Amino acid sequence: MAEVMNMEGHVRLGSNAGQALTRRDGILKVTGAAPYAADARPEGLLYAVAATAGIARGRVTHLDVAAATAHPGVVKVYTPANVPALAISPDEKIHPFVWKMEALQSDAVRYAGQPIAMVLAETLEAATEGARLLAPRYEAEPPRVTFETGEPYETDTTAFGRPATHRAGDLDAARGTAAHHVVTEVSTPAQYHNAMEPHAVTARWDGDRLELDTPTQALALTKTTIAAFLGIDAAGVTIRSPFLGGGFGSKAIVYGAQLLAILAARDLGRPVKMVLTRAQMYGPVGHRAPTRQTVTVNLDPEGAITALEHDTLTVTSTFDHFLEGASGASHSVYVAPVLHTTHRAVRGDIGTPGPMRAPGEASGSAALELAIDAAAEAAGMDPLAFRLKNYAETDPATGMAFSSKALRECYAQAAERFGWDARPLAPRQMRQGRLLKGWGMGTAQFPCPMFQAAAHATLRADGSGVVETSAADMGQGAWTALAQIAADGLGIDIDRLDFRSGHSDLPDAGIAGGSGHTATAGTALFNAGADVIRQLADLATQDPASPLFGAGNAGVTARAGRLWRNDDERSDSYEDILARAGLDLIRGEGKGVREGEPTRAMFSHGAVFAEVLVDPDLGQVRVSRLVGAFAAGRIINPKLARSQLLGGMTWGIGFALQEEALHDARTGRFVNNDLAGYHVPVNADAPMIEALTVHEDDPFVNTLGIKGVGEIGVTGTVGAIGNAVWHATGIRPAGFPIHPESLI
Amino acid sequence: MTPTLNLTINGTPQTIALDDPRATLLDLLRERLGLTGTKKGCDRGQCGACTVLVDGERVNACLSLALSQDGKHITTIEGLAEGEQLHPVQAAFIAHDGFQCGYCTPGQIMSAVGLIAEGEAGLDPERVREGMSGNICRCAAYAGITEAVLEATREMDTAAERKSA
Amino acid sequence: MNRFDYVRADSLGAAVGAEGALLAGGTNLLDLMKIGVATPERLVDISRLPLDWIEEHEGGLRIGAMVRNAQIARHPAVLARYPALAEALLSGASAQLRNAATTGGNVMQATRCSYFQDPLSPCNRREPGAGCGALGGETRNHAVLGWTEGCIATHPSDMCVALAAYDAVVEIAGPDGRREVPMAEFHPLPDATGAGPAPLAAGEVITHIRLPDAGGMARHARYVKLRERTSFAFAIVSAAAALEIREGRIVTARLALGGVAARPWRARAAEQALEGQPATGDSFARAAELALQGARPSGDNAAKIELARRIAVRALERAAAGTPERLPALPASVFAGDDNG
Helix, strand or coil: CCCEECCCCCCCCCCCCCCCCCCHHHHHCCCCCCCCCCCCCCCCEEEEEECCCCCEEEEEEEEEEHHHCCCCCCEEEEEECCCCCCCCCCCCCCCCCCCCCCCCCEEEEECCCCCEEEEEEEHHHHHHHHHHCCCCEEECCCCCCCCCCCCCCCCCCCCCEEEEEEEEEHHHHHHHHEEEEEEEEEECECCCCCCCCCEEEEEEECCEEEECCCCCCHHHHHHHHHHHHHHCCCEEEEECCCCCCCCCCCCCCCCCCHHHHHHHHHHHHHCCCECCCCCCHHHCCCCCCEEEEEEEEEEECCCCEEEEEEEEEEECCCCCCCCCCHCCCCCCCCCCCEEEEEEEEECCCCCCCCCCCCCCHHHHHHHHHHHHHHHHCCCCHHHHHHHHHCEEEEECCCCCEEEECCHHHHHHHHHHHCHHHHHHCCCCCCEECEEEEEEEEEEEECCCCCCCCCEEEEECCCCCCECCCCCCCCCHHHCCCCCCCHHHCCCCCCHHHHEEEEEECCCCCCCCCCCHHHHHHHHHHHHHHHHHHHHHHHHHHCCCCCCCCCCCCCCEEEEEEEECCCCCEEEEEEHHHHHHHCCEEEEEEEEECCCCCCCCECCEEEEEEEEEEECCCCCEEEEEEEEEEEEEEEECCHHHHHHHHHHHHHHHEEEHHHHCCCCCCCCHHHHHHHCCCCCCCCHHHCCEEEEEEEECCCCCCCCCEEEEEEEECCCCCCHHHHHHHHHHHCCCECCCCCCHHHHC | CCCCCEEEEEEEEEEEECCCCCEHHHHHHHCCCCCCCCCCCCCCCCCCCCEEEECEEEHHHHHHHHHHHHHCEEEEEEHHCCCCCHHHHHHHHCCCCCCCEEEEHHHHHHHHHHHHCCCCCCHHHHHHHCCCCCCCCCCCCCHHHHHHHHHHHHHHHHHHHHHHC | CCCEEEEEEEEEECCCCCCCCCEEEEECHHHHHHCCCCCCCCEEECCCCCCEEEEEECCCCEEEECHHHHHCCCCHHHHHHCHHHHHHHHCCCCCHHHHHEEHHHHHHCCCCCCCHHHCCEECCCCCCCCCCCCCCCCCCCCCCCEEEEEECCCCCCHHHHHHHCCCCCEEEEEEEEEEEEEHHCCCCCCCCCCCCCCCCCCEEEEEEEEEEECCHHCCCCCEEEEEECCCCCCCCEEEEEEEEEEECCEEEEEEEEECCCCCEEEEEEHHHCCCCCEEEHHHHHHHHHHHHCCCCCCCCCCCCHHHHHHHHHHHHHHHCCCCCCCCCCCCCCCCCCCCCC
């Protein structure tokens, strides 16, 4: 398995879990040697470029295939007329994590930017020009891409079968007796993941066997999904995905152009590389859907929440189902004796939305945190005091106890670090030169799901270890953090561990999403190591030649490549145990899964404090300071966790001030599907940003006590910035992003 | 007619027969010369992932027509380390976790090398942030990037002083 | 992009009159070719023309068309005498783009109107007579001055705004000889039905930009730019201001606005109103009113008019306060720090 990535050369700062190791893939990444899918250049390569629809609704009536084919270097043009058939319709939802795809199954156009043809050529330049030369003609129907023009859509679920509605308690009664009834309306726009690495696939066939370089957040799932659509045995599919150049939810799903490239490679008998352009990433690979949210906070005279209402209207596609579950963000943050949350949607001529970093939670938290500040103002209370007064001791949505919740400590540590107690209650009280200065806060929260993962561990005769699982590293640091956990599972130093990952031949590590990958794959790796140690301990404690002989009852501990008696100081090395047993290796297996129905509510928590500067005349906003404190269970690697949290918080800056994808309502086409028009934060947007982690032991969330840090940084931050803008200007944002002209 | 161009890439002079005059410097490096460390993020000068040094100055390879670069000296991420010895900017990026997914990293590092050579940002963090704002990092490792650039600047200043002393 | 022939012009003589699109830094032309907006059959590479120096000229400066934007921005004479030009340049694009983009290319860059950039949308600028796809569309970034139903695009350059304020002149060589046009009038405004004529005739080449003596304005000049992010973004609105102040009174005033029209918008009426007045907020507010006289929204962009007024005031205030010794860390930013404590 030489092609499986192996890491060397990280900088050692300590040992294994809990230590701030630098990334084990660091040298590969800073030298340009880390391979991404689009870097592959197999012999005989053809380049594939998709042609995409310039209308949002209707059908393609003509493609100038002759012109494209005549272009020097063009080898083949695929259209609905000649595309090889898939085994299953790309409109088939073969499992919940499949999005309906466009693989030239018809001439119908259901959103702008959908693939309508694919051109194969000897060079990238020829394929690109070939796609342009197709000059499609259409029969267009009026597009429906706005809330106003979308078709009403009745549904009981948001995404993955989650109920669209939650109603608990007598809302009418609570409204009737409320001392304050604070209604906050917040709109959020469509947002796009914009991972730096465009979606890419390099496909080559060897008979019936298929080899792919393609970034995926779910290796095993991608393998079986692709195999199913192609009608081939999944055992014959190999996917290499050692590095993803960012995913954020957009690389968990299979998409039409990816399948087309694979089909083309089979049809033409040559390897094919297909990379989406930046503009082509707007449509077929998901997005965060726009919302219009109304959050109503009912208060008693003392400022206690008596009822919380959260309604979300969103847009989904005409042909598939995914609703941005924003109202769910109100379920478990604040006390809510009466809790009513609802979702509604319209269907538009857009690509199907999907999960984007903190799906549901980010948009919902943005609205909720603005509403909570408005409620605090109505109650005449400091925003932090108000949040503490309405601190949920148990989960309002389920009534369950929290598995752990160090949110009070988060509030306290972040507030102290930030200097919150110097904050004037009223807005427009602080200045820096001519600029208005404001302070705001938000509560961060994100659930702790676990998926299913499997791992293998092997202990070798020399005392070194090999662990295997098909994890995905999209920047969160799986190559490092999971290796740290695995080394602990085997009780060896991480430098004696060979961690194999990012390859579909390895055991399924589950989906890298939901902030649950480290917990899930980590648990599998740890358990695999523990399985090895169990076998090793059996050998040693039953071997009269071992110093551990007879220690079975007292037990042994694995550490630093040795087993240690729990009842005295004696130990035995792994090498010696194996040598005496005449074994070359011991293999173990482990699973990472949460057994049974949870009996506790499980969340990571945090508090984010923001300082903004606002130009009073021109309305431009800069987040001059962000301080977050997060309690996320056990932190495997503080260095990487900090980066994840800072990254999430910076996404909060983008959400609050910049990100907004715009369609022209008349054509349904985007007007800003590039990185000059769709703004994401640049370095100068994040001048002072700090993430603290608060110690938290969680005995319930999983055996390792890991909660996850990938997404929580976005939550809380958006609201904190919005609330800081209010504190600076006295203007409550009506939505995000906050445009300069809305503040003058 | 196949045009040829002469480039010195990472110190090695090369004569390249270019199959297509449309090739950008980026697609020349990546698709023809196998120097895939330089990344394509937007192909339109809007993200900085393709940053290389041309005659010592940082530019976007995606908006540089390859033919127009005839005679120039190109430095890519592959040409930065000296053998096993990382360039100070590379080492500092690792130490300060100035990246996550790693995709924008070669461009960030080449941009940082260019920035330090320009000598205008110095040790002012705000000038470093501004000077590095042409390199988008969607993972948003900006704090680490800024720390890394500052540390590398100090390191290189010290090394230069040692040399001149 | 389409196939093209590539030729290199090694002398101005070879470039003038050459058929084809002129390629210099490539940062705009290649981009337009990639998105199918520019489809030249022939590229004339003028990047090696010996026009890559800045020279003293009659008390002012003469900047060759092939000088890179970054070279201008760090040139000692520019920093000393035309600091608003340096500040404008440094607030534009990214360091990488500024290293590649040339003076001539910056002047010639195309509008960032998203309808111009979308070959599927009608655009009079791309195809005279086709109509304007932007009218009635997403128009937050579009013109509020000098527009017609024929075109509501804005010119995206920061550099040109400062050049217009400094009375710069564009020197052009063509098959029929040389001519010059003031920067402020170089980019044609749209006419009733279209985007107006092309600024350069076929075969013409920009050779230099000439800056006249800035006189007493050298240390009272600033550029200010409102953006949607702190850096690496086009202007929502911007302004360049330069003042000569004696004993508290304005002797000479220069004001140009960016992001508001198809050309950098020189506000001459405002300048005249300022001259002889005290360098105070009242004077600046009156001038800003005059600068935006006749402004009207071309769509959902009425807010730009007020923003443009305010940025004009800000630029004048900063100019009056004096150019700092060293340009701020965030050039042209409202957060530049020098007047914000």
